[in-house]
Structures are given as structure tokens and as C-alpha cells.
Amino acid sequence: MCQVKFRLLQLYGSKVYLFESSPGKPISRFTAHTLLSRAGRKIGRRLHPHMLRHTRATDLLNRGEPLSSVAAYMGHSSPEITARFYLHGLPKASRIMSGLD
Secondary structure, eight states: OHHHHHHHHHHHTTOSSSSEEETTEEOOHHHHHHHHHHHHHHHTSOOOHHHHHHHHHHHHHHTTOOHHHHHHHHTOSSHHHHHHHHOTTOTTHHHHHGGGO
């Protein structure tokens, strides 16, 4: 988990949230939904905020982050929950799951 947090801090500096309305204050759920919906309409695709969460978790797993670290980052109570929602269809799924044993 610490490695993931460290890399995120390197990427986003002192930002507390990825999308902030002002420093340290997140945009509202409504604003996030509205922004993504508008962007999706422009590209002809339905987009919603949870897609960002799913994409982030999938990207971390594809980059080789341990399942337990991604689970903690996502706020899941166990790596098994993360595996259930984010490993389907990943080429590396069997290798990642072997770390649960």
C-alpha cells in the first residue's frame, strides 16, 4: 500500500483528491457524474464515476501491484473481494490469484 500511495503522491503532488474543487476539497458526486456524462456523450459512450475506480484497480493489478495492496487502496475488507470484482478477464489473473493461497 505504501508504494502505491508514494507513486500517487509523485504523480499528483500535494493533491488530496484526484479531482478537487479547491485545494483539499473534493468535487461533489453530482459534479463528477455530470462531468463524466458530458465527456461520454462527446465520445459516444456512457461514462460514470465508478468506471474510474474500476480502471484504476485494474491498471494497478496489470502493473504488478500485489492484490493485498490494491485491496487496501480500494478500501476492501479482503483481497478476495478485490479479486472478485477486478480480476475477471485479466490475462494475469491466475498468477495474481496464486498469491492468495
